[in-house]
Amino acid sequence: MPPLPSPRFPSFANALLGRHPRRRRHVLFVLATGPLYAVSMAVAIQSSAFGLLAPSLALILAGTSLAVFTLVYALVRSGWSARLSDPVLTFPHAMACIVLSMAAYVALGSDRGNVIILIAQTIVAAMFRLRPLQVLALGCASVLLLAAAVTGLHHHDPASFPAPVGWLHLSVGGSTILLLSLVAKWVSDIRVRLDRQARELKDALTTVQQLATTDMLTGLMNRRMMTEILEREIRQSLRHDTPMCVALIDIDHFKHVNDRHGHAAGDEVLKALAALGRKDLRQVDLLARWGGEEFLLLLPRVPLADALVALDRLRLQAQQLAVPGHPSVHISVSAGVAQLREDETLDALLDRADTALYEAKRTGRNRCVAAVPRSGEPAAQAEGSALLIDLRSVARLQEDGA
Numbered sequence: 001m002p003p004l005p006s007p008r009f010p011s012f013a014n015a016l017l018g019r020h021p022r023r024r025r026h027v028l029f030v031l032a033t034g035p036l037y038a039v040s041m042a043v044a045i046q047s048s049a050f051g052l053l054a055p056s057l058a059l060i061l062a063g064t065s066l067a068v069f070t071l072v073y074a075l076v077r078s079g080w081s082a083r084l085s086d087p088v089l090t091f092p093h094a095m096a097c098i099v100l101s102m103a104a105y106v107a108l109g110s111d112r113g114n115v116i117i118l119i120a121q122t123i124v125a126a127m128f129r130l131r132p133l134q135v136l137a138l139g140c141a142s143v144l145l146l147a148a149a150v151t152g153l154h155h156h157d158p159a160s161f162p163a164p165v166g167w168l169h170l171s172v173g174g175s176t177i178l179l180l181s182l183v184a185k186w187v188s189d190i191r192v193r194l195d196r197q198a199r200e201l202k203d204a205l206t207t208v209q210q211l212a213t214t215d216m217l218t219g220l221m222n223r224r225m226m227t228e229i230l231e232r233e234i235r236q237s238l239r240h241d242t243p244m245c246v247a248l249i250d251i252d253h254f255k256h257v258n259d260r261h262g263h264a265a266g267d268e269v270l271k272a273l274a275a276l277g278r279k280d281l282r283q284v285d286l287l288a289r290w291g292g293e294e295f296l297l298l299l300p301r302v303p304l305a306d307a308l309v310a311l312d313r314l315r316l317q318a319q320q321l322a323v324p325g326h327p328s329v330h331i332s333v334s335a336g337v338a339q340l341r342e343d344e345t346l347d348a349l350l351d352r353a354d355t356a357l358y359e360a361k362r363t364g365r366n367r368c369v370a371a372v373p374r375s376g377e378p379a380a381q382a383e384g385s386a387l388l389i390d391l392r393s394v395a396r397l398q399e400d401g402a
């Protein structure tokens with residue numbers, strides 16, 4: 001919701017504009033034409049006071065103007081027009097104003113020439129919302145109506161409306177209106193082009209953001225994005241003293257899959273495994289493609305034992321993985337998982353997970369290995385050490401016979 005226009009009169013503003021943000025904008029467009037109506041009605045009433053216009057005609061013109069404005073406001077404010085391509089009703093509204101101006105032109109006496117300026121005002125007001133061709137159509141319709149009015153007035157009373165006066169109104173007024181509508185079309189063209197470019201820029205930005213954060217093959221987040229998330233999660237975990245685990249998952253003998261079934265089949269395996277991860281893991285666990293055939297799984301607020309359970313479930317499901325279009329392809333995965341230690345850096349945590357993965361590969365693949373510090377081992381000493389994995393105290397899950 002946008003901020004209320006005036007905190008002192010919020011209920012009045014809500015009653016006038018509605019609460020729906022889009023509709024409020026539409027209603028504001030309609031209300032912005034109010035001053036034009038006010039001026040036209042004031043001119044009609046003043047003209048009757050000066051004796052230029054019969055009071056009854058002045059009342060009819062002012063009343064009809066008020067009725068048109070109220071009707072357009074009601075249609076937009078009620079949401080009735082929301083289903084239309086132009087919910088502000090700009091084109092019919094502008095046409096109604098031009099017809100009203102022409103009626104004033106016919107009704108007024110010798111000073112009717114000034115009314116042509118009202119038509120110009122309408123075209124200028126409408127050009128900010130109409131499409132270029134609509135602006136042009138509005139201009140042409142105005143000139144045709146002016147020609148009809150001039151011809152009608154001359155035929156009705158040639159003495160009070162001689163042909164030269166009609167010709168002057170039509171040539172000067174008509175050409176001004178046409179020129180103005182051409183300029184308005186040009187402005188409208190620029191507006192449409194700018195709108196399109198803004199949309200294209202927005203789409204391009206979305207694509208760039210997607211490319212920068214997503215792995216195109218699997219649709220998972222990429223290494224860059226995951227690194228940012230890992231840094232943030234480590235800070236959170238250390239601040240709130242909650243556990244957090246990171247696992248590196250690698251497809252076993254993936255080169256063999258590629259060599260035997262082709263690179264396309266290899267790609268399908270990567271996609272299917274990513275889909276399995278998305279389906280099988282908890283919403284809060286985040287899976288990323290870390291590179292090649294390696295994935296990184298982040299398990300926030302999960303201790304090592306639970307992380308191992310989740311990983312091993314994934315490992316077992318990977319064995320059953322059906323690869324679309326390649327029914328004869330079967331895979332297994334190995335994983336190394338590490339729980340964040342106090343004051344541990346991301347690099348050190350990843351190192352330990354990687355060493356655990358290496359251990360899983362070295363000891364036969366198709367298994368999950370956890371990296372844990374030996375009891376009493378200070379973190380500083382453990383960092384970068386090759387002896388991070390204490391296999392005696394690790395919950396190491398192996399598949400029977402693997």
Ligand SMILES: Nc1nc2c(ncn2[C@@H]2O[C@H](COP(=O)(O)OP(=O)(O)OP(=O)(O)O)[C@@H](O)[C@H]2O)c(=O)[nH]1
Binds near residue numbers: 254255262264291
């Ligand atoms: N199809 C496909 N293959 C990839 C992609 N990225 C990396 N690879 C392949 O993954 C294979 C990785 O092979 P290795 O590093 O030897 O590992 P491995 O064969 O899985 O053996 P272990 O990891 O030791 O079990 C290479 O053949 C790469 O070409 C990819 O996006 N698509």
